[in-house]
Amino acid sequence: MEVTSGRKHLHKRIHPLPVKVPLPKGILIVDGRLCTGCMNCMYACTLYNDGVAAPELSRIQLNAYSHHIFDVAAQPCLQCVQPECLRHCPQGAIRVDETSGTNARIIDERKCIGCQKCAEVCPFTPKRIRFDSVKKKAIKCDLCGGDPQCVKACPIGALTYYANSEGIISGYGIGG
Amino acid sequence: MAEIYGYAGKILRVDLTSGEITEIPSEKYLPKYMGGRGLAAKIYWDEIPPEVEAFDPENRLIIATGPLTGTGALGGGRCEATTKCPAMYPAQSFTTANAGYIGPELKYAGYDALIIQGKAESHVYLWICDGKAEVRRAEELWGLTTRQTRENLWQKHDEKTKVACIGPAGENLVVSAIISVEANSAFGKGGFGAVMGSKNLKAIAVRGTGRIKVADSKKLLEINNIRMRFYNIKAGETRVINGKTTVGTAKIRNSPMFGSSKLADEAKQGRVRIGLGGCPGCPLNCRNKAEFTDNSLPSGSVECADMLVWVVPEMMTDGGKPLGRLAWEASMLIDDLGIDNLQVLSTGLMSGLKKLDKNDKYTNMLYGGDWLYQGYLAGIFTEENTGLPWEKFGSQEFLRKLLNIMAYREGFGDILAQGLVPATKYVMEQEEFGPNRKQMEYIYQRVCPKAGKFGNPQERHSYSAPDPIMSIWCAVGDQFGQEPEPGWCGHSEPWSDPGLDPKVIIKWLGTDKVKDHYYWGPEVAKAAIAHEDIAAVTDSLVVCSYLDYGMYSKVVGHYAPNWPDKLLVDWEEFINNSPNGGPEYLSAILGVDITPEEVWKQGEMIVNLVRAIWIRDGYTEDKYDTYWDAVFEEEDKEGNKVTPKDKFEKTILDYYRLRGWKAGVPMRAKLEELGLKYVADELDALDKLPAIENQI
Numbered sequence A: 001m002e003v004t005s006g007r008k009h010l011h012k013r014i015h016p017l018p019v020k021v022p023l024p025k026g027i028l029i030v031d032g033r034l035c036t037g038c039m040n041c042m043y044a045c046t047l048y049n050d051g052v053a054a055p056e057l058s059r060i061q062l063n064a065y066s067h068h069i070f071d072v073a074a075q076p077c078l079q080c081v082q083p084e085c086l087r088h089c090p091q092g093a094i095r096v097d098e099t100s101g102t103n104a105r106i107i108d109e110r111k112c113i114g115c116q117k118c119a120e121v122c123p124f125t126p127k128r129i130r131f132d133s134v135k136k137k138a139i140k141c142d143l144c145g146g147d148p149q150c151v152k153a154c155p156i157g158a159l160t161y162y163a164n165s166e167g168i169i170s171g172y173g174i175g176g
Numbered sequence B: 001m002a003e004i005y006g007y008a009g010k011i012l013r014v015d016l017t018s019g020e021i022t023e024i025p026s027e028k029y030l031p032k033y034m035g036g037r038g039l040a041a042k043i044y045w046d047e048i049p050p051e052v053e054a055f056d057p058e059n060r061l062i063i064a065t066g067p068l069t070g071t072g073a074l075g076g077g078r079c080e081a082t083t084k085c086p087a088m089y090p091a092q093s094f095t096t097a098n099a100g101y102i103g104p105e106l107k108y109a110g111y112d113a114l115i116i117q118g119k120a121e122s123h124v125y126l127w128i129c130d131g132k133a134e135v136r137r138a139e140e141l142w143g144l145t146t147r148q149t150r151e152n153l154w155q156k157h158d159e160k161t162k163v164a165c166i167g168p169a170g171e172n173l174v175v176s177a178i179i180s181v182e183a184n185s186a187f188g189k190g191g192f193g194a195v196m197g198s199k200n201l202k203a204i205a206v207r208g209t210g211r212i213k214v215a216d217s218k219k220l221l222e223i224n225n226i227r228m229r230f231y232n233i234k235a236g237e238t239r240v241i242n243g244k245t246t247v248g249t250a251k252i253r254n255s256p257m258f259g260s261s262k263l264a265d266e267a268k269q270g271r272v273r274i275g276l277g278g279c280p281g282c283p284l285n286c287r288n289k290a291e292f293t294d295n296s297l298p299s300g301s302v303e304c305a306d307m308l309v310w311v312v313p314e315m316m317t318d319g320g321k322p323l324g325r326l327a328w329e330a331s332m333l334i335d336d337l338g339i340d341n342l343q344v345l346s347t348g349l350m351s352g353l354k355k356l357d358k359n360d361k362y363t364n365m366l367y368g369g370d371w372l373y374q375g376y377l378a379g380i381f382t383e384e385n386t387g388l389p390w391e392k393f394g395s396q397e398f399l400r401k402l403l404n405i406m407a408y409r410e411g412f413g414d415i416l417a418q419g420l421v422p423a424t425k426y427v428m429e430q431e432e433f434g435p436n437r438k439q440m441e442y443i444y445q446r447v448c449p450k451a452g453k454f455g456n457p458q459e460r461h462s463y464s465a466p467d468p469i470m471s472i473w474c475a476v477g478d479q480f481g482q483e484p485e486p487g488w489c490g491h492s493e494p495w496s497d498p499g500l501d502p503k504v505i506i507k508w509l510g511t512d513k514v515k516d517h518y519y520w521g522p523e524v525a526k527a528a529i530a531h532e533d534i535a536a537v538t539d540s541l542v543v544c545s546y547l548d549y550g551m552y553s554k555v556v557g558h559y560a561p562n563w564p565d566k567l568l569v570d571w572e573e574f575i576n577n578s579p580n581g582g583p584e585y586l587s588a589i590l591g592v593d594i595t596p597e598e599v600w601k602q603g604e605m606i607v608n609l610v611r612a613i614w615i616r617d618g619y620t621e622d623k624y625d626t627y628w629d630a631v632f633e634e635e636d637k638e639g640n641k642v643t644p645k646d647k648f649e650k651t652i653l654d655y656y657r658l659r660g661w662k663a664g665v666p667m668r669a670k671l672e673e674l675g676l677k678y679v680a681d682e683l684d685a686l687d688k689l690p691a692i693e694n695q696i
Helices: A040-049 A084-088 A117-121 A149-153 B036-047 B102-108 B146-156 B192-198 B217-231 B262-268 B304-308 B311-318 B325-337 B341-345 B368-377 B396-407 B412-416 B420-429 B435-447 B468-476 B502-509 B522-541 B549-559 B582-590 B596-616 B645-659 B668-673 B677-685
Strands: A026-030 A094-096 A105-107 A130-132 A137-139 A159-163 B010-015 B021-025 B061-064 B078-084 B094-100 B113-117 B124-129 B132-137 B162-165 B179-181 B185-187 B201-207 B238-241 B244-247 B272-277 B287-292 B300-302
Touching: A040 A149, A040 B217, A084 A094, A084 A117, A105 A137, A149 A159, A149 B217, B010 B132, B021 B132, B036 B061, B036 B078, B036 B094, B036 B113, B036 B522, B036 B596, B061 B102, B061 B192, B078 B102, B078 B192, B094 B102, B094 B179, B094 B596, B102 B162, B102 B201, B113 B201, B146 B162, B146 B201, B146 B325, B179 B192, B192 B201, B217 B549, B217 B582, B262 B272, B262 B325, B300 B325, B304 B325, B304 B341, B311 B325, B325 B396, B368 B420, B368 B435, B396 B412, B412 B420, B420 B435, B468 B522, B468 B645, B502 B522, B522 B549, B522 B582, B522 B596, B522 B645, B582 B596, B596 B668, B596 B677, B668 B677
Parallel strands: B010 B113, B124 B201
Antiparallel strands: A026 A159, A094 A105, A130 A137, B010 B021, B061 B078, B061 B113, B078 B094, B094 B185, B124 B132, B162 B179, B162 B201, B179 B185, B238 B244, B272 B287, B287 B300
């Protein structure tokens, strides 16, 4: 599956906060055969969430930027079943969004101290956690509360939002 | 300081002679001159006096973004380059061209525009990164192809760096040299690459990680989502449009380039992978990517026109479907050397096989390359006097030879490199070109229909008859730039679409009489003006001209008759939107209510400013805003003149009257009305303004 490309080898380490995290109930899926890397999703992301146009800030990134590279595709946060970001946050600022019904792994801006530990441990490249250098806070995909703007903005139909109230097995930790 | 919305707030000036790098606050020019073409025109007016020539160090290379650039507005992935254009002959003046990628990056790096002046002592490149600029040595880059240069700079900096560079053609001051931007975009027609080469500047590398503030970002997204429907249907989406059910499929299958091509056949056999791409924030994805699994050809990404360059010769040599390996290799070669595909090289979509028959409608589409091929057919060019292997015309060997002698200015290539007007003169004078050589004048006039002082080998690309709006617009416009060509009313060619709904045409052009391609009258002039103003706004916003609906309808109807996208517009839905999204987007981005009338008025101001530049640069003598007689003699198959001279000249006078111009020159009253009093004063001081008593 295209969305898991770019996975990095991880050294075994002891998780500081082993917690049981509920499965996500919504995820973004990219059809890599359709995605052209046009960046409309990236613009939608920051325009909606930050009120600015800034591809660097977008919670959905591309795996490549050279325009002749073939397998360029959008790389959304996978809302991992074992969210390393959540487990490693020293402030406990990352939690599961149970109010919106998406179970997205979200960052509590008030608690975040901007240490970027979450970005460091994200097992995927490009990192699904971004850093807002103005606010000095980490930011990540919250699925726009269940109405992801990137999906709306995709002109090709390469992005879909898949929701399942029973939970979805996705991202890091699938293998056990 | 108040919040700046839509703009980055600063303009970067780099003086290569002194190495001095300075910043100008954008407020000096913006938002009055909007951005892009308008901003560049103002800087041109202020900084490039008439006596400066294209290759003088005092000439400026201006790269200007617009308020939509990099904001995520659809089509906002582009920016405009402006300079005194070396490809014009004998007088040189203002021209613009647009390209993708580098504009948004420039804004994220903190700049609305980049002004390059002077001439570096040694070969250099410019590195701009997040509010800092640096002129760096580029000895090791000089002589490299555009692809090698890009890859070198990507390695040196990072892969997100956007690179605009020149190839050997630009280094050798070939007037058809481009500035190649990333893998598949370019500041094309006009010789921008040669201007960069004359400044010893090999490349501009930009990296920006900043952000652009948008006043009402959710409104912008809403507009995006509305306008996206005009260009695309998502894969799997079903929509009923004008009573017809359309289902979205994977777009690659409907791509105008790959839809039915040799490469697509090879793709089915697994020897090549094909795909689409495009500028940041654009729904069209007009670029074509191919990757050869056995590495027999370089992989890459090209613009549609690149692939068309060698399509006719290719079909002549190996027959069958268009767009195979030969066309692909041709486009790669052209990009490597940095030559504009249409201006001098192209053998055109239709014309490669055609003889210059007066009654042949299809000869409307002639390009610079046809000049060469028609000269060969007329017995003027031979292997001896050009060094080109004519018996192998259409082969890779021929193409390689042609490109190399041009880019490196060897032998006859040195003549071609000067542009078509000097080349025509040269061929007509030299006895070695045989007894038929005087025919080159006629061939030149068919290839470059616009008569007068600013010779221009690109005209034919836009000019097409019978089409009165296009005839007027093409006669008065600066076609080197990529202003959207008027496609409002459908095209005269038999394969064309019927054009836009009359209601839409009446709303934006003021009349639907222009749907009749044989109707000439003041309505035509009025429609041409309306289109020209809208187009100036498109180029200033900067929205890609292919997303301006006047242009888009043309392209889709013209080149991709089977593209289902052309069915995507529900006219009732479209009529509430402007052709380029300007008024809607500006209101959302700048956070001020701005009406279409105000925006088009800004467009009118920009048209007048550009015209004033042309007048100041010498566009007042002899004949201008007209065509060669050979063009007026063209007839359709029924024997009707496609552009009747008397009717054309009458309509041009209507155009001047409605513009508030006299004999092609803006009058003081008009300039003052548009807030251009300083322009009127300067033209007056140069004795180039129409006399007061003649101003009604």
